[in-house]
Every structure is written in C-alpha cells, then in structure tokens.
C-alpha cells in the first residue's frame with residue numbers, strides 16, 4: 676500500500692494487489708449497516724477513470740461525473756411528510772443527482788492503483804454520513820510505447836543505409852517529438868536513450884527515460900535500380916562476423932550518450 680502526502684488533503688493511492696481490496700470489500704460491506712446509533716452511512720461506490728500515458732507522466736486533476744444520492748430537499752431527508760411517504764423520494768429520503776467530483780491523480784500511477792475519495796459518495800439515508808468513492812485507474816495502452824517501469828520503449832525501424840551511415844530520426848514522445856541521432860554502424864536492436872522522456876515513479880521526482888529501439892528494416896521488394904546497387908554492394912562489402920558485438924558495452928553507451936540532440 677503506497678500513499679502520497681502532497682497536500683493537507685493527502686491523496687491516497689493504493690495498490691490493488693497489496694491487500695488494498697481487503698479494505699475495499701470492507702468498505703462495500705458497510706452498506707446499510709448502522710454502526711452505532713443514528714442513521715446509517717451512505718453506500719460507497721466505485722468508478723473507473725481512464726488515463727493516458729501523458730496523464731501518468733504529468734499527473735493532474737480529473738473531473739468524474741457521478742449520479743450520487745443526495746438528501747431529498749422536499750422532505751429534508753426524513754422520508755415522510757406527516758406520515759405519508761414523501762412524493763419526491765418515495766420515503767427513501769434521498770434522490771439521485773448528477774454531480775462532478777474532482778480527483779487529483781499523482782504522476783506515476785498504473786492500472787494497479789486506485790484512489791479513495793473519503794466521504795464523497797452517496798449520502799446516508801435520513802441524513803447519514805456519505806460513503807466513499809473508490810476511483811479505479813485504467814491507464815490506456817499507447818501503441819507507440821511499451822511501458823517498462825519508469826521507462827518507455829519505442830521501436831523505430833531504420834534502413835540499411837541509415838544504419839551504416841548514421842542518421843537523424845524523429846521519434847514520438849509523450850509531449851510531442853524528439854530527434855535522435857543514430858550513430859553510424861548501429862546494430863539492429865540497439866537502444867538509444869532519451870533522458871527524462873519516460874514516466875516518473877509513483878512518489879518519485881525524476882522521470883525515467885525513453886528508449887528508442889532501433890530495428891534495421893529489410894526491404895521486401897527491390898526495384899531494378901536498388902537490386903543492382905545491392906549486387907554491387909555485395910561484391911565489395913565485408914562478410915558478416917560470426918557474432919554481433921553486444922550493444923550494451925560501455926564504449927557503445929558513451930558513444931550513444933554523445934549522439935543525442937534531444938533531452
């Protein structure tokens with residue numbers, strides 16, 4: 676269970692698989708149960724908030740439309756008007772009303788997290804306290820990126836000649852785009868790092884990195900001109916080595932670090 680205290684009214688973010696839903700079930704088990712004397716507490720309800728990766732990167736305030744039970748103004752929540760059921764709420768003492776709740780989502784959340792808004796749910800019958808609103812978070816898939824912890828991975832195909840000669844390529848980021856210099860002689864599968872364009876960890880300050888995975892694309896169809904050039908290349912090129920040098924050695928990374936124009 677992780678919590679984040681960022682303001683006086685602390686945001687509580689819980690992990691679903693850390694026993695959070697134990698307490699969760701308890702919340703829902705309270706329905707209609709009168710704890711001590713007095714009117715019962717209102718029911719808790721849950722809702723789902725859809726988030727983009729950009730929402731996760733920056734955090735922010737979201738508005739959630741909800742139909743909440745509110746105290747009936749006709750009978751003031753009593754449920755009866757001189758022994759007759761109130762015509763508006765039919766004796767329930769509550770009526771449904773459309774409300775908008777604001778929820779502050781901290782940066783770095785995942786679909787495993789939920790946020791509890793205490794005392795923001797349905798009002799209780801006959802003036803009882805409000806239940807809670809449990810906001811389940813649903814981070815949408817983004818086809819451009821794979822999320823790996825605080826890193827984002829983007830796969831970028833390049834051509835043979837771009838791999839051999841080097842190139843500047845544009846890649847998408849959560850906030851727009853960035854330019855990456857692909858070093859000459861890059862191998863297929865190499866990771867190029869763009870700093871601080873990933874996601875922040877929950878409760879963390881610094882954003883992770885965007886890793887651009889370079890994949891050398893082999894053309895499936897060649898024009899006559901292209902085929903002729905490739906045949907000429909074959910006559911002069913070196914043989915492929917028995918194995919490709921691993922791209923995560925220190926020499927490679929120090930070269931790659933210098934290669935960035937982004938971040």
Ligand SMILES: [Zn+2]
Pocket residue numbers: 747748749750751752753754755761762763764765766767768769
């Ligand atoms: Zn009423």
